[in-house]
Amino acid sequence: MKFENKIEELLGTGKINPEQAAALRRSLQGGGASVEMNYHRGLSFGGMFGIAVIAIFAVIIIGGAMSPQSPQDVQNVAQTLNQPGGLGEMNKSMTTGLSILLLALPAIIWFSASYNGLVSKEENVLAAWAQVESNYQRRLDLIPNLVKTVKAYAEHEGSTFANIAKLREQADVLQNAGEKTRELAQGSVGKLEDESYMKNLSNAQQRVGENLKNFMMTVEAYPNLRSSDQFLELQGQIEGTENRINVARMAFNESVNDFNGAIRRMPGSLVSGLGNFHRKAYFKSDEGADKAVKVEF
Amino acid sequence: MKRKILLTLGLSVALFSTAVVNAQNIVACQGKMVCDQTGFLSNDQIRGLTEYHAALLERYDIDLKVVVATNVGDIGLKAAAMFKELGVGEKSSTRKGVLLLIDPAQDKVRMEIPAGLDAVYTDGFVTYLQQRQMVPFFSAGRVADGVLATTELIVGRAQKAAKNEEFIAPENLPTILAIGAGAQTKASISKGYLAPAGGPDVSGAGMSPQQVVDAYHQALAQGNASPDLSIYSRATKDLKRSWVVTPAQMKMELNTYQSCQVDKVSTAQNGQMAFVRYGVRQRQCAPYFLVKEDGEWKLDFSTMMQYIRFNVENKWHFDMSRVSPSVLSAFADWQFDKNGYPY
Structure with missing residues (x-):
């Protein structure tokens, strides 16, 4: 299905907000093809009806095939019609067909329900990823402002800054790391099944977090800067974003856990095999995978 | 091996107990x-x-x-x-x-x-x-x-x-x-209150009540939190020394009053008290009380604290059980409902 439709669907059901939808669209640039291939859509009533019709036809054909007579044979009415104390051939094949149908119908309903359940779990993964993405995007958007504020202050107070070169250098490192991660994150929604990509992305994001932390630690040496209201606002936004990232990462990994569990457990594994559902990768880094970077000031 | 089993058991019990305590805490806080x-x-x-x-x-x-x-x-x-x-x-x-x-x-x-x-x-x-x-x-x-x-x-x-x-x-x-x-x-709970920085003294000598209020607003704008400004009455200074003053409060008070216009300055108690009041509809701007001490007008937050209350919408009203008739006489052109709200 077209990813735009999927985004609209997620928006419509309130699973993501317009900001996250925009982040998803950005993320899908270059990754759209794989998204169309990898992600599923729930079976509609029409879809289920279609499967049921196909099943009925199949039953009729099977019923017909089970008939002992060839269509070219002249029908022996005495054999076909019901006889006292017994069933004719016509009713025998009908009964067999109906029995198969009765057995097949619950299976069809169960399959459809299971398939839709997996689709909705997969959608939860996508929505949770959108949240992770939008928070990382938010952090990347804040970095230029932070760097600008600190550089402006450094220029203003240049004569009293002993460590100004280090601060500038760290600002550049931070900005570069941010830009690199932004590039790496392009099309990430189409690569949720790629464990090594997800690990690389997580490591890159963690490096940005560490650079940010080092930068803020250097800034701490300048109490005038720290106590300004403008810096306080930025600091609050950055710290807030780190917390949002932690919460979103946790929610994403929980939804992946839920989805992966569902496609591996019986009987969901039967449906996932037929429906071509694939395991999603957790968003964890190499070191301290379960510990996100804490930026506290 | 036995040690490992015991350790695992111990950890499981600890985790289970934490989960139970957490669940109990959540239940206790519901509603x-x-x-x-x-x-x-x-x-x-x-x-x-x-x-x-x-x-x-x-x-x-x-x-x-x-x-x-x-x-x-x-x-x-x-x-x-x-x-x-x-x-x-x-x-x-x-x-x-x-x-x-x-x-x-x-x-x-x-x-x-x-x-x-x-x-x-x-x-x-x-x-x-x-x-x-x-x-x-x-x-x-x-x-x-x-x-x-x-x-x-x-x-x-x-x-x-x-x-x-x-x-x-x-x-x-x-x-x-x-x-x-x-x-x-x-949170810095009970770590010791650090008052915001003070500033130069602000004198109200020769000023009218409204000018004293203006000087006070200027001190707020400068973040001057000193409790010993000359524009404060003696009782106000004592009171302010025990107050917790925050930069946000000072900013909020200033922002609030910047959107209000002075309606009238009236006096009571034979000209020993003055009231700088704002439009009756500007409910978030409570009147300032001033008292004459040593021949100068001084802000009297001590009396204001006794008579004025704020509701959840930050609208002021008099505490009718406390407000003195002499103070009310300075607001004679306004009516007050039973809860002390002017109209």
């Missing part, structure tokens, strides 16, 4: 607006906060829940989880909920803001609230007052947001509200 699991707040304080927050819910549809719990671990993750588990915001018809989680053991406080409200109460604004308003009170050991003072600023922001239609309609809110928005900070 309460203020839930103190530590005995940190007195019953009177809990009652006072609960009443104020009930009024906040009724007037602004904001469900503000306060939880005091110890050793909650990662306060950011815990607050987001608690927000969901306690159903914060469910009492609000527009799903506006705010959770304030205080952990005295870790000396941390976190205000959890849900999706939708995070555009009004941005992370930066919440950090400002905490560091410039809440923490000074907490440092003085006045946790309940700190929560109340913070709520006042929450109300102030809600009033502006409502006027500018900044709130998101509930039907446009996402399903999951707890997104980790808000801010956390070191």
Whole structure:
């Protein structure tokens, strides 16, 4: 299905907000093809009806095939019609067909329900990823402002800054790391099944977090800067974003856990095999995978 | 091997006990607006906060829940989880909920803001609230007052947001509200209150009552929190020395009065008291009381504190059981309802 439709669907059901939808669209640039291939859509009533019709036809054909007579044979009415104390051939094949149908119908309903359940779990993964993405995007958007504020202050107070070169250098490192991660994150929604990509992305994001932390630690040496209201606002936004990232990462990994569990457990594994559902990768880094970077000031 | 089994068993029991305690804590806090699991707040304080927050819910549809719990671990993750588990915001018809989680053991406080409200109460604004308003009170050991003072600023922001239609309609809110928005900070509980910086003295010699009020506003604009300014009466100086003054309060007072126009300056008690009052419809600007001492007009916050009260909307009214007839005589051209609101 077209990813735009999927985004609209997620928006419509309130699973993501317009900001996250925009982040998803950005993320899908270059990754759209794989998204169309990898992600599923729930079976509609029409879809289920279609499967049921196909099943009925199949039953009729099977019923017909089970008939002992060839269509070219002249029908022996005495054999076909019901006889006292017994069933004719016509009713025998009908009964067999109906029995198969009765057995097949619950299976069809169960399959459809299971398939839709997996689709909705997969959608939860996508929505949770959108949240992770939008928070990382938010952090990347804040970095230029932070760097600008600190550089402006450094220029203003240049004569009293002993460590100004280090601060500038760290600002550049931070900005570069941010830009690199932004590039790496392009099309990430189409690569949720790629464990090594997800690990690389997580490591890159963690490096940005560490650079940010080092930068803020250097800034701490300048109490005038720290106590300004403008810096306080930025600091609050950055710290807030780190917390949002932690919460979103946790929610994403929980939804992946839920989805992966569902496609591996019986009987969901039967449906996932037929429906071509694939395991999603957790968003964890190499070191301290379960510990996100804490930026506290 | 035996040691390993024992260790695993021990860990399992510990984890299970923690889970049980957590579940019990959540159950104990269900439905309460203020839930103190530590005995940190007195019953009177809990009652006072609960009443104020009930009024906040009724007037602004904001469900503000306060939880005091110890050793909650990662306060950011815990607050987001608690927000969901306690159903914060469910009492609000527009799903506006705010959770304030205080952990005295870790000396941390976190205000959890849900999706939708995070555009009004941005992370930066919440950090400002905490560091410039809440923490000074907490440092003085006045946790309940700190929560109340913070709520006042929450109300102030809600009033502006409502006027500018900044709130998101509930039907446009996402399903999951707890997104980790808000801010956390070191609470500095009872670590000792550090008053904001003072400044040069401000004298009111030869000034009219209105000029004294203007000089006071200028001191606020300069962040001059000195309790010993010459424009304060003796009783006011004594009172201010024991007050917790925060930068946010000073800014808020200044911003409020900048939007009000002086309506009249009247006197009472044979010209020994003066009142600088604002338009009757400008309900957030309470009148300033001044008293003549040593031949100069001085701001008399001591008497103002006795007679003037503010409601949850930060609207002022007289405490009719206390206000003296001589003070009321200076407002003779206004009527007051039974609760002391002028009209």
